[in-house]
Amino acid sequence: MSKADLAAAILWIGVTLYATFGGADFGAGMWDLLAGGSERGERARERIDVSIAPVWEANHVWLIFVLVVLWTAFPSTFSAVMTTLYIPLALAALGIVLRGSGFAFRHALPGPVRDPATRVFGISSVLTPFFMGTVVGAIASGEVPAAGDGDPISSWTGLMPVVTGVLFVATSAYVAAVFLVRDSGAAGDEELQRYFIRRALAAALVAGGAALAGVFALHADARYVYDRLTSEGLPLVILSGACGLAALGLLTRGITTAIRPLAVVAVVAVIWGFFVAQFPYMLPTTLRIGEAAGASATLTSVIVVFVAAAVTVLPSLGLLYVLSQRRALE
Amino acid sequence: MLQLTPLVADSASNLLAARTQMGFTLGFHIVLACFGVAFPAMMLIAEYRGRRHGDEQALRLARRWSKAVAVLFAVGAVSGTVLSFEFGLLWPRMMDRFGDAFGIAFAIEGIFFFLEAIFIAIYIYGWDRLSGWAHFWTGIPIAISGIGGAFSVIAANAWMNTPAGFTLGPDGAVESVRPVDVIFNTSTFHEFVHMWVAAYIVTGFVVASVYAVAMLRGRRDRYHRLGFVIPFTVAAIAAPIQLVVGDAAARDVFNDQPTKFAAMECVYETGDDQTEYIGGICKDGKVKGGIALPGVDSLLADFSTSTVVKGLDSVPPNDRPPSPTFLHWAFDAMVGLGFAMAALAAWFGFAWWRRRDLPRTPWFLRAGAVAGIAAVLTLESGWMVTEIGRQPFIVHGFMRTAEAVTPAKGIWWVFGLTVAIYVALALVAAVVLRGMARQWREEGDGAEPEAPYSPPPEPEPAP
Numbered sequence: 146m147s148k149a150d151l152a153a154a155i156l157w158i159g160v161t162l163y164a165t166f167g168g169a170d171f172g173a174g175m176w177d178l179l180a181g182g183s184e185r186g187e188r189a190r191e192r193i194d195v196s197i198a199p200v201w202e203a204n205h206v207w208l209i210f211v212l213v214v215l216w217t218a219f220p221s222t223f224s225a226v227m228t229t230l231y232i233p234l235a236l237a238a239l240g241i242v243l244r245g246s247g248f249a250f251r252h253a254l255p256g257p258v259r260d261p262a263t264r265v266f267g268i269s270s271v272l273t274p275f276f277m278g279t280v281v282g283a284i285a286s287g288e289v290p291a292a293g294d295g296d297p298i299s300s301w302t303g304l305m306p307v308v309t310g311v312l313f314v315a316t317s318a319y320v321a322a323v324f325l326v327r328d329s330g331a332a333g334d335e336e337l338q339r340y341f342i343r344r345a346l347a348a349a350l351v352a353g354g355a356a357l358a359g360v361f362a363l364h365a366d367a368r369y370v371y372d373r374l375t376s377e378g379l380p381l382v383i384l385s386g387a388c389g390l391a392a393l394g395l396l397t398r399g400i401t402t403a404i405r406p407l408a409v410v411a412v413v414a415v416i417w418g419f420f421v422a423q424f425p426y427m428l429p430t431t432l433r434i435g436e437a438a439g440a441s442a443t444l445t446s447v448i449v450v451f452v453a454a455a456v457t458v459l460p461s462l463g464l465l466y467v468l469s470q471r472r473a474l475e
Numbered sequence: 476m477l478q479l480t481p482l483v484a485d486s487a488s489n490l491l492a493a494r495t496q497m498g499f500t501l502g503f504h505i506v507l508a509c510f511g512v513a514f515p516a517m518m519l520i521a522e523y524r525g526r527r528h529g530d531e532q533a534l535r536l537a538r539r540w541s542k543a544v545a546v547l548f549a550v551g552a553v554s555g556t557v558l559s560f561e562f563g564l565l566w567p568r569m570m571d572r573f574g575d576a577f578g579i580a581f582a583i584e585g586i587f588f589f590l591e592a593i594f595i596a597i598y599i600y601g602w603d604r605l606s607g608w609a610h611f612w613t614g615i616p617i618a619i620s621g622i623g624g625a626f627s628v629i630a631a632n633a634w635m636n637t638p639a640g641f642t643l644g645p646d647g648a649v650e651s652v653r654p655v656d657v658i659f660n661t662s663t664f665h666e667f668v669h670m671w672v673a674a675y676i677v678t679g680f681v682v683a684s685v686y687a688v689a690m691l692r693g694r695r696d697r698y699h700r701l702g703f704v705i706p707f708t709v710a711a712i713a714a715p716i717q718l719v720v721g722d723a724a725a726r727d728v729f730n731d732q733p734t735k736f737a738a739m740e741c742v743y744e745t746g747d748d749q750t751e752y753i754g755g756i757c758k759d760g761k762v763k764g765g766i767a768l769p770g771v772d773s774l775l776a777d778f779s780t781s782t783v784v785k786g787l788d789s790v791p792p793n794d795r796p797p798s799p800t801f802l803h804w805a806f807d808a809m810v811g812l813g814f815a816m817a818a819l820a821a822w823f824g825f826a827w828w829r830r831r832d833l834p835r836t837p838w839f840l841r842a843g844a845v846a847g848i849a850a851v852l853t854l855e856s857g858w859m860v861t862e863i864g865r866q867p868f869i870v871h872g873f874m875r876t877a878e879a880v881t882p883a884k885g886i887w888w889v890f891g892l893t894v895a896i897y898v899a900l901a902l903v904a905a906v907v908l909r910g911m912a913r914q915w916r917e918e919g920d921g922a923e924p925e926a927p928y929s930p931p932p933e934p935e936p937a938p
Binding site for chain 1: 582883
């Protein structure tokens with residue numbers, strides 16, 4: 146494995162963490178939006194708050210990590226993506242601004258503006274993963290030329306980008322619902338647990354449908370990725386499908402142990418399936434990882450920084466997690 | 476030619492739009508960045524005092540400040556994310572060519588930002604979940620990562636002023652990089668120290684100004700006094716230090732960025748015995764009006780009136796920074812306000828030395844209330860000098876800002892939307908902070924206003 150491949154893998158680890166945990170936050174925002182104004186909706190909202198309040202910022206720092214690693218280790222790819230997909234990227238950035246501020250402030254605001262803030266939070270939680278998905282779909286289907294300046298509109302409005310966008314939204318909703326099933330179970334609220342089980346199942350159906358549509362879109366628009374996904378990437382796709390189905394099976398029986406790891410593995414496996422399928426390209430099939438990589442010493446710096454981040458950030462996240470689960474000292 | 480003209484016009488208007496957009500979002504973020512660097516330190520000073528001396532009021536301040544820190548950090552995280560998108564959306568050609576040199580410092584910054592986000596949440600969660608000093612220690616990483624993050628970002632900015640640590644290939648692309656030289660380029664040290672001290676001045680005076688206003692309105696209890704004295708003392712220590720640091724920074728700029736120095740001092744012709752102008756209009760190679768101090772510019776640049784100061788005439792006209800008068804005024808505003816704040820600090824220091832008390836006249840508190848605004852203006856002026864003074868280059872000597880800008884259309888629309896959203900964001904943050912203050916005032920210690928990252932109220936036990 147070359148240094149450039151290692152840097153690409155680090156980038157992909159960032160993508161995985163952002164898609165899984167950031168995605169779960171987006172999904173929670175979606176359920177918040179769909180919870181309605183009823184008393185049960187209020188309870189669901191409270192549960193969502195308890196679950197994401199301590200970690201919402203940390204989860205989104207992964208996005209900064211991905212952007213920084215991309216522009217440092219693969220500057221030409223960053224520029225090619227930015228000059229082609231600036232419309233969905235700017236919309237995703239807008240979504241991030243609105244989502245972050247909507248969530249941070251919705252409780253602290255006085256009554257009359259609290260509801261609009263909540264709705265802003267919910268709507269941007271749907272739009273942001275959708276536009277992020279169109280960016281990934283556009284890259285996979287070769288819409289981003291290696292030299293940049295691709296078509297600003299048609300690059301991300303084709304079948305593959307749009308299907309990927311929908312898939313991102315549905316997957317986020319699914320992961321979030323599974324996390325919330327577990328959290329409401331831990332809090333001893335069985336009614337709320339059933340509420341989120343139903344939502345997890347609905348999201349799983351939509352995600353499954355989008356994934357199937359994605360297979361056709363891949364076949365049509367991203368043949369290189371499709372071929373590799375059905376050969377080298379196949380074990381990961383099967384792992385993802387098996388875990389997804391197992392989690393579904395458990396959920397329909399009302400069994401909630403192990404659903405969280407199963408759902409996470411299902412998502413992680415498909416993300417890495419994509420990595421394998423795109424390999425050795427940064428932009429299939431015009432720019433290889435080795436060609437896209439920046440100066441050698443820079444790649445070393447990125448790898449060193451990543452190790453330093455893992456050593457310092459993971460234990461800190463662990464401490465935060467333990468604290469957020471602990472009750473107040475008397 | 477007919478085809479080309481609109482294209483050129485387009486790119487010129489894009490350049491202005493992109494610079495305006497970048498300048499506005501940076502100018503917004505830099506204020507919040509100051510709070511991210513320095514506010515946690517003040518919160519920890521208050522907590523230390525509270526725990527060491529059993530001072531309930533100080534502990535109360537620390538606890539309340541931690542919630543304000545969270546609000547400001549949440550807004551700063553959002554405006555900072557916007558900036559990382561903007562590097563690509565506005566300046567893709569620069570990132571394409573120099574991303575692997577420019578980016579390294581940002582990769583390091585990522586760790587600090589991450590740790591700061593995590594430990595702010597730990598600190599806030601820890602108020603009721605950790606005991607005594609253990610809680611205090613969870614705050615230390617916030618202050619340290621604030622400083623580390625500032626260092627990294629400043630290193631990247633310094634690199635744009637005095638690029639170093641890379642070799643270009645025959646095609647003009649970066650061929651090899653020496654990361655240590657990139658990070659520790661010649662401007663890193665003075666820019667970092669200048670900004671680090673500035674963060675304490677801005678945060679100190681702004682936080683103190685809130686309590687100064689409260690005291691002027693008659694809330695003169697010990698709690699408000701302490702809320703004024705802690706941040707004000709920090710700023711009052713930093714303000715005179717900044718005069719020395721700023722002076723050293725200006726000499727570094729004189730040595731390493733002579734064009735910027737010429738522009739901010741409005742020096743047109745290279746030569747010794749240069750006149751220092753305070754104010755004045757810089758036009759047509761001359762300074763009109765203003766206060767002229769013969770020889771002083773040379774003296775300040777290198778301790779002797781015979782020091783030769785390079786003028787704007789040392790570079791071709793299209794390599795000179797735009798709007799010389801504005802730049803010169805921004806520099807003078809920074810220096811002038813810096814001296815005014817140091818004078819205020821001296822007044823405070825004198826009264827404290829004589830009587831262990833604040834100066835008695837209400838004019839002192841009035842000045843304290845204004846100092847917050849003055850500190851922010853000083854900060855913004857300084858950054859305008861740095862950034863506009865580097866123009867027309869984005870990477871000094873290597874790439875023009877016009878070469879780096881995106882060809883994408885519609886930036887002015889985005890700018891309009893950004894201004895609207897940021898104004899709304901600033902208003903919301905202000906409303907939230909004021910709402911917290913009101914709740915604390917009316918409900919006393921029982922009040923636990925909800926803030927970002929804070930634990931929700933303990934749920935009712937399930938039946």
